[in-house]
Amino acid sequence: xxxxxxxxxxxxxxxxxxxxxxxxxxxxxxxxxxxxxxxxxxxxxxxxxxxxxxxxxxxxxxxxxxxxxxxxxxxxxxxxxxxxxxxxxxxxxxxxxxxxxxxxxxxxxxxxxxxxxxxxxxxxxxxxxxxxxxxxxxxxxxx
Amino acid sequence: xxxxxxxxxxxxxxxxxxxxxxxxxxxxxxxxxxxxxxxxxxxxxxxxxxxxxxxxxxxxxxxxxxxxxxxxxxxxxxxxxxxxxxxxxxxxxxxxxxxxxxxxxxxxxxxxxxxxxxxxxxxxxxxxxxxxxxxxxxx
Numbered sequence: 029x030x031x032x033x034x035x036x037x038x039x040x041x042x043x044x045x046x047x048x049x050x051x052x053x054x055x056x057x058x059x060x061x062x063x064x065x066x067x068x069x070x071x072x073x074x075x076x077x078x079x080x081x082x083x084x085x086x087x088x089x090x091x092x093x094x095x096x097x098x099x100x101x102x103x104x105x106x107x108x109x110x111x112x113x114x115x116x117x118x119x120x121x122x123x124x125x126x127x128x129x130x131x132x133x134x135x136x137x138x139x140x141x142x143x144x145x146x147x148x149x150x151x152x153x154x155x156x157x158x159x160x161x162x163x164x165x166x167x168x169x170x171x
Numbered sequence: 172x173x174x175x176x177x178x179x180x181x182x183x184x185x186x187x188x189x190x191x192x193x194x195x196x197x198x199x200x201x202x203x204x205x206x207x208x209x210x211x212x213x214x215x216x217x218x219x220x221x222x223x224x225x226x227x228x229x230x231x232x233x234x235x236x237x238x239x240x241x242x243x244x245x246x247x248x249x250x251x252x253x254x255x256x257x258x259x260x261x262x263x264x265x266x267x268x269x270x271x272x273x274x275x276x277x278x279x280x281x282x283x284x285x286x287x288x289x290x291x292x293x294x295x296x297x298x299x300x301x302x303x304x305x306x307x308x309x310x
Contacts, residue, residue, distance in 0.1 A: 031209060032211055032213055033211075034216055036191055036192055037213040037216035038217075040188045040192020040193070040220075041218065041219065041220030042188070042221070043187050043188030044185055044188035044189065044221040044224075045223065045224025047182075047185040047188060048181075048225050052244070053232045053235075054177040054181065055181070056243060056244040057244075058247070059185060061273075061274040062263075065278075065295075066299040066303075069300040069302075069303040078177075081179040082181060082182035084179060085178065085179045085182020085185065086182045086186040086189070086278040087278060088182070088186060089182070089186025089187035089188075090189065090190040090282050094190065094282055101193050101195055103195065103285070104196060104197060104198030105198075105283075105288050106197070106270060109287060114266075115266040115267075115269040115272065115291060116266065116292065116294025116297070117297060117298040118266030119266035119270070119274065121262060121298035121299070122260065122262030122263030123299070124259070124299050124306075125259030125302060125306075126255065126258070127248075127256065129263060129275070131273075137247075138218075138222060139226045144256060148260040149260075151256075151257050151260035151261055151264065152260040152267060153204075155260070156264035157204050159265045160201060161205070163268070165208070
């Protein structure tokens with residue numbers, strides 16, 4: 029557990045929770061990122077403006093704090109582009125089919141005690157854990 | 172216009188949270204998913220503190236007759252656990268485990284301009300588009 033960062037985790041989670049509450053209070057919606065992005069491609073999407081603004085905010089927030097140099101975050105991204113393309117495709121298609129991701133099911137859904145979101149969250153946690161186990165411990169990829 | 176500004180504000184706050192919690196770093200997320208390795212439970216605390224903030228607040232918020240900037244609260248469309256939900260979540264989990272990216276951090280991570288991240292976001296948006304093409308409602 030040498031990589032454990034409890035304080036930044038608690039502080040960041042608090043911000044995520046507050047943002048989700050504020051979004052519900054102001055716009056009356058749950059802050060599910062895959063839903064916000066995915067609905068841009070829906071044929072029934074009538075209001076892309078606020079969706080694009082939310083996504084722009086996701087980039088703007090880290091940009092603002094990153095520029096200050098305070099609290100630098102070391103980022104490790106897999107360099108294999110075919111692997112990242114396959115992963116992106118699975119995440120995009122999977123979250124659309126399953127109607128949510130870590131934020132929509134894992135935070136907003138669990139917060140309203142939805143059994144559906146609990147089932148989804150357990151399923152994607154389990155399949156992600158198995159994937160990492162196979163990749164790292166059986167195939168020996170990554171560190 | 173008001174909806175767009177409040178969405179920008181909430182998105183910014185959400186992105187700040189992803190940065191501060193370090194969930195913007197796929198290596199950190201993979202450390203959580205790697206239970207058999209040097210397990211890093213940080214993500215569990217991120218979710219717990221997000222829930223601890225959201226649960227009591229939403230209780231007060233939903234007592235209101237309407238949200239501040241629009242007419243009504245959007246309720247989730249369904250509550251049923253079906254094969255689509257589980258299959259979608261399983262596919263998402265595989266992609267998450269391969270990359271360490273779920274949708275929010277993938278967007279926020281774009282500030283670093285890393286190739287793998289950009290390719291991931293492009294493919295993710297393509298996957299969402301593909302879903303809507305394949306599941307286009309019949310009329």
